[in-house]
Amino acid sequence: MGIQTPTELLDGTVLAILDKQDLYGYALTKEVQRHVSVSESTMYPVLRRLEKGAELTTYSEPFEGRVRKYYRLTAGGKQHLTVIxxxxxxxxxxxxxILGEQK
Known part of the structure; x- marks a missing residue:
């Protein structure tokens, strides 16, 4: 049994990654998965919620005959990341x- 990642920490993880660079959904999901155990089906609702909350914006770029939707951190997203x-x-x-592992 593992510790489940709370919503706020998952949001913080996404915001922190996007603070470094814009990414399209699949690449962002893979980057989050490098650090936190989360399914792809969990990520897209997180992205929609952050976009609806004006913490992310999106733009599209063509790639090999398809269009990729990229996510970009907004000023509001940066403020939320600071709080998180x-x-x-x-x-x-x-x-x-409490656990005896002080710095």
Whole structure:
């Protein structure tokens, strides 16, 4: 049994990756999966939610006869990422103290 990734941390993971570069859905999913155990079917609702919340925008680019939908972080997404990072630091510090793994 593994620890399930809370929604806010999954959002933070996506936002942090997109803070470095724009990515299309499949590439973004694979990058998230390198760090967090998450299914492809979980990722697209996350992306839709972040887009609806104006934390991401999208644009399309042609690729080998198809069109790829790329995701880009917005100013609102950057602000949310800052909040998530701060919340994570506080949370991780507390849990590490309880579990005896202080920095």
């Amino acid at each position: 990072k701060s919340d994570w630091e506080n949370f991780a510090t507390g849990i590490n103290a």
